[in-house]
Amino acid sequence: MLRRLMEYAERHGVDVEPGFLPKVVHWAVRPGAGGDRWDVTPLGDASEGGEGGLLFPRCPHLIQPELVRGKTRHFLVDSAAVVAFVGVAPDDPKAQQDSARFAELLHKGGAEAGLPELVEAALALRDPASVGGLQEALTRSGARKGHLVTVGSRRPLPVELADWRDWWRAFRGALVTTAQRPRRMRCFLTAEVTEPALTLLDVKGIGRDAGGGGEDTLIGFDKPAFSSYGLTKSENYAMSEAAAWTCLATLNHLVGSQARPLAGADVVYWFKDRVRPEDDPLAFLHPKGLGPEEERQQRQVEEAEALRHLQELLTAVETGQRPDLASNRYHAVFLSAAEHRAIVRDWVEGDFSRLLIHVSQWLNDLATINLTGRTEARRPGLQLVVECLLSPRKKGQKRRDWLRPVGALRASLWRAAACGAPLPDGVPARLLRLLRAFWQSGQFEEVTEADKHRNYAATMSLLYTRMGVLRVYCLRAERKGGRAMPDELLSCVTEDHPSLAYQCGRLMAVLATIQKEALEQVGASVVQRYYASASVTPSLVLGRLAKLSNYHLELLRQKRGKEGRAARLERTFHDIWCRVGRDLPPPLGLLEQSYFALGYYQQLVDIRAYGKHPASAEPEPKTAEESESDE
Template identity: 30%
Template sequence: MTILQALEGYYHRLAERGAVASPGWSSEKFGWVIEIDADGGLIDVIDLHDTRGKKPKTVLYQVPAAVKRTVGIVPNFLWDKTAYVLGRTAGNDKRTAEEHARFVAFHQQRLAGQTDEGLTALLRFLERWRPEHFDGTRFRPEMLDANVMFRLAGERRFIHQRPAARALVEKGEADVGAATAFCLITGEQAPIARLHPSIKGVEGAQTAGAALVSFNLDAFTSLGKEQGANAPTSAVAAFRYGAALNHLLTRDGPNRVRRPIGDATVVFWADARNAEGSHADAAEAAEGWFAGVNDPPTDAEEEAKIGRDMDAIAQGRALADLRPDILPGTRFYVLGLSPNAARLSVRFWLTGEFSEFAENLAAHYRDLHIEPRPFNWGGAPSVFRLLVRTTALLQEAKNIPPQLAGEVMRAVLTGGRYPQSLLAAVMIRLRAGDDPLSGWHVAVIRAVLTRDHRKDRKKEDVPVSLAPDEPNKAYQLGRLFAVLEAAQRMALGKVNATIRDRYFGAASATPATVFPLLLRGVQNHLARLRKDGRGGWVEREITDILDKLPPDLPRSLPLLEQGRFVVGYYHQRKEQFKGRPDVAAAIQDDDEGSDQ
């Protein structure tokens, strides 16, 4: 099923519960309504903002459908921004006077012959209005360039909600000679949409909306067709998919991942249908579960419950056993959209049975499993949180590599291999100074290596916790580095720069160059430790690890082996002081603060 077909199908579910506008209508943000009397005289300007939060917010209202504007001047019906309605704008736009004149002329034509009190009052207001009237006391500067609509004094409904106005909207303008074609979404012969709807809410895209489907250059067209004729979609189907997608993209909406994954704004929805028909409750249950995984709740108990679900599914339990309210066979859709000038790019589009998504998510968290758990790990960290902690400079969301984010999300949801660029990005951050003892980087490294092993059994598995007898030499070199660092810290106490600060990146990449230097240097530390009887176990650990390594250390380690080096280092550092609390306290082990 294509993206547009799935969205058009989702529209029908939303329409059943009145969550989206009907054809000819759209949901737009408003903060102001102009109240007029029957003669078109100004009575008041009323603030509609939602003031319950810290900042006043505009409110969504269903109004006659917004027109698609490119470079032309096209007014909306019965509402618009102040430049069109009142002839005033915050800037110095030379087109403002023309926009206002076009708005007035358009309504004089559409409302000619109307006898409804509200519509005639609006027409009289427009004929009497002059832009300089805005400087009166009832209007405020913050209204400029905002959407405004009208209401007749003494009524609660707006003018566009009056029966006569609704009849005009539903009748629409005569579309003489409209081209018809086979609709690629519905499969029906119908008038096609010349321009597709604007999509709003994608992070980084134009606030006025961007196009998911558009043809604005000859290079994009074929056989001399213009604009929408190149991908024939009926006007009704285009409206439906646009309304559904704009609903999904509502900020803080339940079907939108709260934080973008890289530059991709991610939305999702379910379709629970069987022989008995559509089951909206089951679909909403699937959507709620997926939302909890990708935006873990702040409630610790709920987060722990999600973690338990993941563990159970990873161990082979069926999703139906854990969540009987999610029907077997429920279809699920995940769409990632990225900004691209005035258009949108599809970063990823994933479909399948919901149980498959759940199993793939559980496999992802199973692959991330590392002992001891990373600092502040929680129940099941989101993909966004993982990427921020392990790939972003200064742990800022804007620094997540956008292409990498999309590839990682695709790998998580499909169960495919993680991109090798993820491992490279994590290693770059570790060399740049990120602390491996936080555990987040190590968990991601182990996930990449473990999934490679699962997909190709010729590759080595990676231990979950400390494995002293692990045959992999890179893992043992990481352990050795941790012991040498411990010897330095035990002998010298707190120092400005440990060997990890100076040599961690080089030791993991070119061990034959770095380790001879470190082994010579540790002799001085061991001599100091022997004097107070603390060095015995350190010497035994070094000897034991060296016995597992070949006499000639590798001159270089490839990227995958560098990852194993980091895992070995983390395991050794976290486990080597178990049973030695006096030693750990004496050197003021900083593991617990490493995530700060």
């Protein structure tokens, strides 16, 4: 992985040098005449609801051990909390110390590098009254404590100039040379004999969608248990400072630009050669962004057109029309963070053409009919696929705590989508439990029979996703066994499907509908009483329910205007019963239970399509993310 990161930096021209990092700076400040007022200039564009900010590719940067060793702060660019006490108490000793160190280094750098503008700002920052004015000005302008601030008022700002860089290299070099030097060793990445870097850059921004986003150590040997053969700290994985900085700064660059959040983790991927955004297959799996807004924007693209474009790309690669894609490769690392450590959960690389095949297959396998019975539901993003394995989030529950139970399944789901792997048994085990609770709770009837129920969109979106994931599990389990059955499992009801469990699920849906339409008002329905047991041991339940259906059918025939409805339900019942035969299946395993759930849902949709609820009254719901965003 580290070697691939170095290749990416070389191939794509990532500007990397120890002591420098790209940073997004939000504010530029400069003292006015006399230092009693400050000119505050917002950087970047925050008009679309974002935080704004402007990316400067070469900002001075010290890693945490260097800050501690030098008893200093960052030069030229630091947070609003450090520069002007924004969001912190001005009388806090730690905040006062950090602010004084920032002003001291700014004065030193400005004087020795010949930048009087920095000296002027440093002198103003030493005056408590002047700092109070800056704090007020930044707060009034909307600055937050974590926003980065630099000195200047007009472009080019001092941070963009090269005048201070030689001084900065010398200053940082002095911090490094004052530390104890390790023995010379061979670099793991370049194979050159070198002095291993004492401390390495952290990875920043992992897990922002679940409240993370701090700095986490990817390579660290700070505890004796991590060391071996008498080596200490960085000697256990010797890398030259230049090689280590290149790898980790490039990874930080990719986390900031190419990371796709996935339930508290991040999928960071890149291609050997540049790929146009519209040709990126992984964009269909998890639209870029940290929240539902980006997911909603992605859904505005016609799904049929997107699937067609994927197929056209695959055809172009196979026929040689796109040699640039045929020779391309992708690399992806699945990262999460825990206890301030970045953890590599998975590493995948492969041909671009195989990626196209797998993503297209995932989207096709995920297809499921919507409640109208006429069109397929929208394919969910991978974020919703992971979240559909969870119970509803409790009020006040932190997102990272809510996501924790499925932490081990995130990488498996991503690998299934991007690499064509089968789903682990933990996925249907969770889904089947949640679906049983859903059908037995009566929530489905509540949201579908009420006029414009406020939870309709979110409930249906979640149901579609769960049924789609179950279909993926069934298809891939059968493909793994080399059977031809996958081609026979459609996204809608499949009347001649050979699985007895699937036909039993269909039968359960018909029996439940007959009872419901015959009695209308019933205390506990067939589904609420028997769905859980029927989905596991149909032979103990369905026979009795089939006999009871004769009574319910007779009641339905006696209702005025319901004769045709009763006849159609009876024909469907007999057709399914003939397919099941006299011997109902024994207790069902996970795969058969999944078929049962799919058969139940698809038959229920088929019945509703010709039932008393016209399809036109069932609008296509938005995704769950869209519903949450609207609220």
